[in-house]
Amino acid sequence: MIRTEGLTKRFGRVTALDDLTFTVEPGITGLVGANGAGKSTMLKILLGLLPATSGTAGVLGLDVATEGPAIRERVGYMPEHDCLPPDVTATEFVVHMARMSGLPATAARERTADILRHVGTYEERYRPMGGYSTGMKQRIKLAQALVHDPGLVLLDEPTNGLDPAGRDDMLELIRRIGSEFGISVIVTSHLLGELERVCDGIVVIDGGRLLKHSTTASVTAATPVVTVEVDDDPAALLARLSGRGVTVRADGRLLHVDVTDESAYDVVRDSVAALGLGLVRMERQRHRMTEIFTAEEQHV
Numbered sequence: 001m002i003r004t005e006g007l008t009k010r011f012g013r014v015t016a017l018d019d020l021t022f023t024v025e026p027g028i029t030g031l032v033g034a035n036g037a038g039k040s041t042m043l044k045i046l047l048g049l050l051p052a053t054s055g056t057a058g059v060l061g062l063d064v065a066t067e068g069p070a071i072r073e074r075v076g077y078m079p080e081h082d083c084l085p086p087d088v089t090a091t092e093f094v095v096h097m098a099r100m101s102g103l104p105a106t107a108a109r110e111r112t113a114d115i116l117r118h119v120g121t122y123e124e125r126y127r128p129m130g131g132y133s134t135g136m137k138q139r140i141k142l143a144q145a146l147v148h149d150p151g152l153v154l155l156d157e158p159t160n161g162l163d164p165a166g167r168d169d170m171l172e173l174i175r176r177i178g179s180e181f182g183i184s185v186i187v188t189s190h191l192l193g194e195l196e197r198v199c200d201g202i203v204v205i206d207g208g209r210l211l212k213h214s215t216t217a218s219v220t221a222a223t224p225v226v227t228v229e230v231d232d233d234p235a236a237l238l239a240r241l242s243g244r245g246v247t248v249r250a251d252g253r254l255l256h257v258d259v260t261d262e263s264a265y266d267v268v269r270d271s272v273a274a275l276g277l278g279l280v281r282m283e284r285q286r287h288r289m290t291e292i293f294t295a296e297e298q299h300v
């Protein structure tokens, strides 16, 4: 889908991308990094909108340096910042973008109606976009990226500015773009945790350098861990669980238990009861990917 080789971009003294080499397979891929890590710069280079300082990149087998227009015919792009004209309706805008991408007038109108229904803004389609909420604007930006039925979409921070429910809705839409329409997706975010839910693969960049490239499956396949807290010294519980073949680590007053299968929960419950302890907390750990990336970062 995408390959880069030694890709570097400098703006004066700022190195936005520093010798990046990676490949991206079809599916949903997250491009993660803090603000300023170089994510938007990467997307603009992949679209052929910004020239690289050195190195090469290809998208769908096309060279970004010489085949930008052909790439933009086949790829949809959702920019990060607000770019919607306020006095134009969603229908007018998305039809216009479809026509710009080469669709005939009738097909553009039909596709626009379909895609606005799909992203959940059909009711409001004849209202000027200036009055839209941030969530609706993000959906229109997504709709215009999809309207010409691209093989790949590049989404720049699509959950930016959304409340938790809006984020969940947007992530669900992205998941469906991949699974129902079979369109490959590159989605950027500064939040690793939210991409973990929808992505097949993750590329992490930091200060323009590649920190990590991995499949989400290989990461989330790691054994789940449950944190257990009891109302007394956990030493006796630690010994009892180890004696029953459970892998467990002490962390101050907390115990971290590997859940290789569901029976581990029963072993914890029965052991706590047998020792006459009170169970204060038993919690599945979140953000495993963050921990794994942080652990591996030390080896990079």
Ligand SMILES: Nc1ncnc2c1ncn2[C@@H]1O[C@H](COP(=O)(O)OP(=O)(O)OP(=O)(O)O)[C@@H](O)[C@H]1O
Binding pocket: 011, 014, 015, 016, 033, 034, 035, 036, 037, 038, 039, 040, 041, 042, 080, 157
């Ligand atoms: N046109 C430009 N001129 C000068 N510097 C730029 C330009 N575009 C980006 N930069 C710099 O390059 C670096 C990477 O910026 P980029 O916008 O790609 O980061 P990002 O990861 O997308 O962050 P954000 O989410 O905040 O947009 C930053 O230091 C930024 O200031």
